[in-house]
Amino acid sequence: MPFAENGAVRLNYNVVGAGPDVMLIHANPFDRRLWRFQVEDFSDRYRMVAMDLRGYGASDKPDDPFTFDDMMADVLAVCDAAGVKRAIFMGASVGSSLSLRIALDVPDRVSQLVLVGGNAGVASSGAARIAGYENNGMAYRAAHIQDLVAPGFADTRRGRILIDVFLRDD
CATH class of the missing domain: 3.40.50.1820 (Alpha/Beta hydrolase fold, catalytic domain)
Incomplete structure (x- = not known):
């Protein structure tokens, strides 16, 4: 790598x-x-x-x-x-x-x-997003990723797998 x-x-x-x-x-x-x-x-x-x-x-x-x-x-x-x-x-x-x-x-x-x-x-939402990451770290990252996908997708098997992939740092 x-x-x-x-x-x-x-x-x-x-x-x-x-x-x-x-x-x-x-x-x-x-x-x-x-x-x-x-x-x-x-x-x-x-x-x-x-x-x-x-x-x-x-x-x-x-x-x-x-x-x-x-x-x-x-x-x-x-x-x-x-x-x-x-x-x-x-x-x-x-x-x-x-x-x-x-x-x-x-x-x-x-x-x-x-x-x-x-x-x-x-963007005006940038400051709020930065504060979310600073204050809540990975929990905010998980919520942010879920907000980016269609409603209900995060609850599907495929959604859980893809979100898990992007939450890992390996």
Whole structure:
């Protein structure tokens, strides 16, 4: 399992396939596994690079505060470690915001954008979500994931399995 480094933070990523690079940046509260079906479907034509943002999956979970700029530098550190010079950036939620910011700040690294459920800034619900994570940790994460799925889905066998997958940090 390869890691990139941004300062003292180790960032997990994986690379599958061959062809033009696609950089996959997941949504909160998920990790790189959010993209598993896209990796499976497109790796015969593209080189798919999926990363765990800091605090998620197998990446480091530092206690120190960090900024959006730190997260952007994390993504670029993974790009450098994976040999990605220019890529299609595909992001969901916060991954969309990071992809858009990279396209604006470092346009030579981005060939195309695929943005799913993002925004151009911090949503008003962001502060409440941050407080929920700070005050309730994994319990808030579980509730957040359940809020993201259709009513009743979390109670199905498939729903319980998928939610369990995203609550694990292995």
